[in-house]
Amino acid sequence: MxxxxxxxxxxxxxxxxxxxxxxxxxxxxxxxxxxxxPGGPRCPRCSAHRAEVFRIGGEKHSHREGLYQCKPCRRQFTVTVxxxxxxxxxxxxxxxxxxxxxxxxxxxxxxxxxxxxxxxxxxxxxxxxxxxxxxxxxxxxxxxxxxxxxxxxxxxxxxPKPPKLAKRRDGKVNLRRWYEWRGKHPLxxxxxxxxxxxxxxxxxxxxxxxxxxxxxxxxxTPKPAPAPTVRKGGEARASRKRIASAANTSPFSKGWRC
Incomplete structure (x- = not known):
């Protein structure tokens, strides 16, 4: 260690x-x-910039660093949004x-x-x-x-992997297959x-x-959406009870008891 x-x-x-x-x-x-x-801060929601966007500042510093305010949409944002x-x-x-x-x-x-x-x-x-x-x-x-x-x-x-290049009879490499592969998978x-x-x-x-x-x-690149959480234990049982109670709201759903 x-x-x-x-x-x-x-x-x-x-x-x-x-x-x-x-x-x-x-x-x-x-x-x-x-x-x-590079040309100044720009709102990520409405693309406002220059005079329509201003930096929030002050002596108390009660806000987080790098916070901007957009005038048209009235939203606050930072460079990480x-x-x-x-x-x-x-x-x-x-x-x-x-x-x-x-x-x-x-x-x-x-x-x-x-x-x-x-x-x-x-x-x-x-x-x-x-x-x-x-x-x-x-x-x-x-x-x-x-x-x-x-x-x-x-x-x-x-x-996908590129194809193997074969040599012709004259010793030169045949690039025809490579160009066809690149046409299907452009960069x-x-x-x-x-x-x-x-x-x-x-x-x-x-x-x-x-x-x-x-x-x-x-x-x-935007932040990916979080994956759905898998409920375990008591949360799963409580969820099943809520679903069952919602399904049994009708007075005729439970049937007759013998």
Whole structure:
């Protein structure tokens, strides 16, 4: 246990750079706003922006950070509304740490336990965060080589495999089958990195462009609907009683007793 924990801390010092967006929640929120709203904040419900949207502030700070008010629809929103980060209790700086560690291009990707040791989060929390990340990756249909090794391998396993290329008599490869296969399974648009995260700090960080691409994918992917809960024990029995009582409302439903 000690060796594994020490190994996790050593990896954290190497792969998590000392950037403000990985250490400070305000800097992480500013980075997400710069990625999602390059032209200023925009309401996710009615698409209002500029003078129709204002930031809620004050000296008392009785509201949560990064809260905006929309004048046309009178709704409040933050940069995480309508994204995979919505209603997450994990700090945004910790989110960026896990995204950076999951998206690394190391030969041996990090395990969830090592990510938990590196970020200081619980193992179950890291697993839930990774589940959201890969739920967003499932919606991506562009080239898979723009991400790290683990995500690239995951996308490859989820997509149909290309046909084997045969050689012609002259020794050249026959690409006709490959072009037919690509016509049936076209690629979507690739996510481009505009250097937003790299421009927030003067440090040269490895794989920061790949991290920016994955963050852009998470920002444009809505949070999936929760799965229906399975009732157990007393709740299931109480539910069956309510259904039975509703079905037996008719005075002739129970029949005659002998």
């Amino acid at each position: 000690t060796k594994r924990a020490c190994y996790g801390r050593a990896v954290a010092s190497e792969l998590v750079p000392n950037l403000m967006l990985f250490r400070d929640d305000a800097a992480a929120r500013a980075a997400l706003e710069a990625l999602r709203w 309508g994204t995979m980060f919505e209603r997450s209790k994990v700090p945004l700086s910790a989110w960026l740490q896990i995204i950076h560690l999951e998206n690394t291009k190391r030969f041996v990707p990090m395990t969830p336990w090592e990510m938990a040791q590196a970020s200081g989060l619980e193992y179950k929390t890291v697993q839930k965060m990774r589940a959201r990340i890969y739920a967003a990756v499932d919606t991506y249909d562009g080239p898979n080589t723009i991400f790290g090794r683990a995500i690239t391998a995951y996308i490859s396993t989820r997509r 979507g648009e690739a996510i481009a990195a505009e250097g937003t995260l790299a421009g927030l700090d003067d440090m040269q960080v490895q794989n920061i462009e790949s991290t920016e691409k994955l963050v852009r994918l998470l920002l444009r």
